[in-house]
Amino acid sequence: MTELKPCRVCNSSRQRCYGLAVSSLDELKIKGAEALGINPGASISLLLEEDGTIVEDQAYFRCLPANTKFMLLQENDIWMHSQQTMVHSNRESAGLEVDRKDCVDGVESWHGLAEELRKNLASIILMSEADLQVWFTLVVLQKQNKCKINFSDLASALDFSEQKTQVLQDTLQRTLDSREEERQARELLSLYLKAQEKERTQELQEESKGAEPDETDGGEVQGAAGLSSTIIMTLREGRYPQTRLSTKELQVVVNGGVDPLMQQLRCNRDRALALLQACERELSKRLEKVRALQALYTHNQTSSTAGSYSENKVCKT
Structure with missing residues (x-):
């Protein structure tokens, strides 16, 4: 018997939401339309409620976590945040x-x-x-x-x-x-700083255990050479897949080069090269934002320190 996946489905206004247990995308569309009072014979699109990603691939549907929230749209409906x-x-x-x-x-x-x-x-x-x-x-x-x-x-x-x-x-x-770009940049910087902190913690733990540097280097090379199923699935989805990869995943793709993309995506060199270049541009853009925000943060810290020093000097005088 096919395993059932618990899902949530809502309409375009998000004012009605139902919990369903289904085994496939088609079943989700049918049951969702029935629950929301939508004509099953109408043209219906299934999207992720959170970001509007269109879901059409059954394999991708199976990879989504339980209780993922979907949105059913009729022909004239549009997704909104x-x-x-x-x-x-x-x-x-x-x-x-x-x-x-x-x-x-x-x-x-x-x-x-x-x-x-x-x-x-x-x-x-x-x-x-x-x-x-x-x-x-x-x-x-x-x-x-x-x-x-x-x-x-x-x-x-x-x-x-x-x-x-x-x-x-x-x-x-x-x-x-x-404003949306600024918000995303702040989130990216926060994730970057958390990742840096996590790496420092791991390095300290490895040093305390007497980890060998060569083994660490080998692990990085091995990680960069392979693409996870999540990365592969994302790169196969729709337009601009690079925007849906995390910064760490983009680094894995860029470090791996063209050959792993050709092999694991089963595409020709031109397609793999185009994806690689798109990932390189996206990674460069994100890192540039991080550097800019770090420079701004450093400048603000320096200005604040200088201001405090001047105030203390005036007080002493």
């Missing part, structure tokens, strides 16, 4: 509903932000991510022709030309992207 969904839910409860037909029932949901920007464009810097997400969602729905609000309405509220309104929309999107 959980924080984005919370923003919409809060506005719906206040009577400022954002839906597919009208986009904004109560213009106050974006009109207040437009008024704020009209008075002072510099307020972009002070906007919360929730406010920026309102504009982002508005743009998405406009592009999908699911919104009655158009650029002329926005331009009128802002007292801008349509061209200037478009520039403002782009600026708001870049601001939101920049």
